[in-house]
Amino acid sequence: MAEQKQTQEKQAQQKQVERRPQEKVEELLVRISGKDIPGSRNMYVGLTRIKGVSWNISNILCLKLGFPRNKKIAELSKEEIQKIEKFMKEMPIKEFFKNRRLDIETGESTHKIGSDLDITKDFDIRRMKKMRSYKGIRHIQGQPVRGQRTRSHFRVRGKSTGVRKGGNKK
Numbered sequence: 001m002a003e004q005k006q007t008q009e010k011q012a013q014q015k016q017v018e019r020r021p022q023e024k025v026e027e028l029l030v031r032i033s034g035k036d037i038p039g040s041r042n043m044y045v046g047l048t049r050i051k052g053v054s055w056n057i058s059n060i061l062c063l064k065l066g067f068p069r070n071k072k073i074a075e076l077s078k079e080e081i082q083k084i085e086k087f088m089k090e091m092p093i094k095e096f097f098k099n100r101r102l103d104i105e106t107g108e109s110t111h112k113i114g115s116d117l118d119i120t121k122d123f124d125i126r127r128m129k130k131m132r133s134y135k136g137i138r139h140i141q142g143q144p145v146r147g148q149r150t151r152s153h154f155r156v157r158g159k160s161t162g163v164r165k166g167g168n169k170k
Contacts, residue, residue: 028074032081033088034114039074046073052099052113053088060093088113 028039030046037046047058062069065083076084091111095101098111100120104127112120128136138145144154 030073030076030081032073033085037073039072041073042069043067043071043073043076044069047084050088050113051115052111052117056097057093057111060097061087064092 029036030039031037032047033050035050037049041049043062044055044058047053047061048055053061059069061067061084065080065087067080091098093111095109098109099117100112101109103110125136125139129140130136135145142156143150148154
C-alpha cells in the first residue's frame with residue numbers, strides 16, 4: 001500500500017513538471033481591424049475578440065475564406081490578414097447575421113465593427129433620449145431598458161430605495 005502511494009506521488013510530480021511551461025515565450029500580437037489579438041489563439045476564438053464579430057461571424061469568415069478554424073492567429077501572413085479585413089469591410093453574409101438591419105438613416109442592412117459599432121449605438125441612444133421614447137426615458141433614468149424587474153436588482157450606490165419590513169400587514 002505504501003509503495004503504491006509513493007509511486008502515485010512520483011507520477012503526479014512528474015506530470016506537474018511536464019505541465020509547467022518551459023519558458024514564457026514572448027506573446028505575439030496580431031492587429032486585425034484595429035484590435036490586437038494574441039497570436040496563441042485559434043482563428044475561430046481570436047476573431048471574436050473584435051467588437052462586432054460573434055461566434056457565427058467568425059465561423060462564416062473561416063468557412064468562406066477557406067481558413068481552418070484551429071489555425072493560430074500568429075501563423076497568418078499579411079495577405080491573409082488583408083483578406084480578413086477586406087471580408088469584414090464588405091461583409092458578404094446573409095441579412096439576418098448583420099447587426100445593423102434596415103438602418104433608420106440609410107435603410108440598408110450593414111454590419112458594424114469596432115468603434116463604428118460604438119458610435120452608432122451611442123447615436124441611437126441619443127436619438128431615443130431626444131424623442132423621449134420609453135427606452136430613451138429609461139436610459140435617462142439609468143433604469144433597465146428591456147423590461148427586467150427592478151424590485152431587487154439594478155440598485156446603485158448613493159440612491160436609496162425603501163424596502164418595507166414585515167411584509168403584508170392585514
